Amino acid sequence: MILAIDIGNSNIVIAMHKDDAWTNTFRYETKDTQPEFYYESALRNILLEWRISGSDVGHCVISSVVPDLNEVIIEAVKNVTGCHPLLLNPEVYKILDIEIPHPYEIGSDIVANAYAAIKLYSNACIIVDFGTALTFTIADKSGITGVTIAPGLKTAIQSLSSQTAQLPLVPIELPVSVIGHDTVSAIQSGVMWGYVGLVNEIIQRQKSELKGTYKVIATGGLITILHPLQTSFDIVSKELTLDGMRLIYDFYTSHK
Structure with missing residues (x-):
């Protein structure tokens, strides 16, 4: 049984993997101003709701793009489950069987997405992740070869409101x-319609600059909102990041 915790800028996703499936998933808002006991209490309550004992959690992997929360949540996991989680970081990337460029700059969510896409779907892919940031990651069998980043939908709408007096x-x-x-x-x-155009344009331009055929894989919490884009994607995988975290954990622990 593997506990996966994906710490994003907007949300923290907690999921449990058992018997080759994600059996439980919980999402709540990221709040870096909460006291330390908040996250431990939240994790205890989530496991209680799932009717899972902390002692039954044998493994844990964490992906985080919010460094200030790393140690707090690592300690929460230790206190609740007794296991020591693996935090995805450059030291982990060194062990992987794909190349990760600029390991101290790249987000662990991008790494997890690329790893899952390569191992589960295609040796040549463009991964579109609809999160706080909208990311387009190009990956092939050698590893990550390029990334394009734009503000996410929620970020754009919030920025428009916060940066103007009347909107x-x-x-x-x-x-x-x-x-x-x-x-x-x-x-x-x-x-919204601007983002439909943005996504389509970047995908088409990336494909025109790349050699060969690339599958487009979409993921992220806001993926279902822009339904006109569904025909632009070859694969939609809501659990791509979680799958990547799990696969990296399995590979790392068996090769370190």
């Missing part, structure tokens, strides 16, 4: 029309 924070919904008829629909049509 409100609007729901992340795709309107039927690209023409807005009030402030809310005007923002939604501009941002």
